Amino acid sequence: MFTFDQLAGFIAVAEELHFGRAAERLNMTQPPLSRQIQRLEKIVGTELLERDNRKVELTHAGKAFLEEARRLMALAERAPVAARRIASGRSGLLRIGFTAASGFSILGPLLEEIAGILPDVDVDLQELVTGEQINGLLTGQLDLGLARPPFDTEAFDSHLLYRESILLAVPSGHRLAGLKRSITHADLIDERIIMHSASDARYFYDLVVRLMPIRHENVVHTVSQILTMVSLVAAKRGVAFVPHSAKVLGIQGVEFLDLAGGEGEPVELHAIWRRKVENPALRRLLKELSFGLE
Structure with a gap:
């Protein structure tokens, strides 16, 4: 296999057309x-340059090889920079899991913060x-979760992102809305x-049954x-216990x-992550968000 020194030498001769x-x-x-250049041509298996006492010219193969040589040299120059950026958390990949309901409340603002802190991740x-x-x-398939308690605090570190109340969603015009008071x-x-x-x-099931005794025969x-x-609820199939953030859904026909x-x-809703942080991008994010990392 050819070396980068050989590629650099070939590129210089190809551009100068003079040894x-x-x-x-x-x-x-x-x-x-x-x-x-001779060793490079032997490795490649064909002549890349035509040379005599008066001039040096690229062969057809040499012209094609020059483009690939330049590309390889550019990649070689970028590789250390890319590695340093990933190691510092400035680039790479961040895999985030989220619950559907978190998309109503915190997901959008959090993604905006992430984009500001890690624009190239x-x-x-x-x-x-x-x-x-x-x-x-x-299993290492996620770096960060937006999840509900409980979770193993020995395995995971966490940061409370959001708290909200539970409301009762009813069809518009429902008799309960006419009571003008809290529902019992x-x-x-x-x-x-x-x-x-x-x-x-x-998670929501346990919250609701602690808040209100639910009769099994009423569940449709x-x-x-x-x-x-x-x-x-909008289709008037019944009433439901939902988080406050469900209001932002904007579904017509619901109070x-x-x-x-x-x-x-x-x-x-908590941000959770494994206590041993291996992804540099996650480490950088947690520090910038002041989520407990030094």
Whole structure:
């Protein structure tokens, strides 16, 4: 295989079309430069230059090889720069998992911050439930998650990004909206409930059943996504417990009501990552965002 010194020598001769000037440009004498070109031609398997006592010219093969030689030299020059940029976290790839509901609240602003801090880092987004994000982080398929608690604090470090309340979504004009007060459990006894899946939306399911006793016979639909839930409310299929950020969906035909005892902000969203940070881009981001890294 040829060396970069041989490529540099060939490029100099091809551009100068003169061995003496090319040698001077490379700060070497002409005989070793001539030997470099001869060895290169032997490796390539064809003549790259036509030379006699009066002139030097590129062969057809030499012209083609010159373009590739320049490309290889450019890559060789860029490679150390690229490696240093990746090592410093200024370029590379950041893989982020996010829950669908986080897209209503924090995802957009966070991506804007990331773009400002790491403008040359590619961001790969994957919509995943919290359990899938945790698996992705543990297997190295994700660098950062936007997830719901609980998670293993021994394995993961985290930063609380967002807290919000739970509201009751009802069809526009629903009788509960006419009460003009916070909704109680007694108000829901005869209501059809669109409920969170106990398996695929466990976080919201647990929050809701702690807040309001849910009668199983009232549940008419079980879903895992907030968007689906609000769409079913708009279709007058029932009422649903949703995070405050669901308001930004702007789905027509839905009103959002406060819940009695739901004045706090129990819905949490955390940025989570493995305690041993291996991706330099993630390390740089966490430092810039003051997420706890020194």
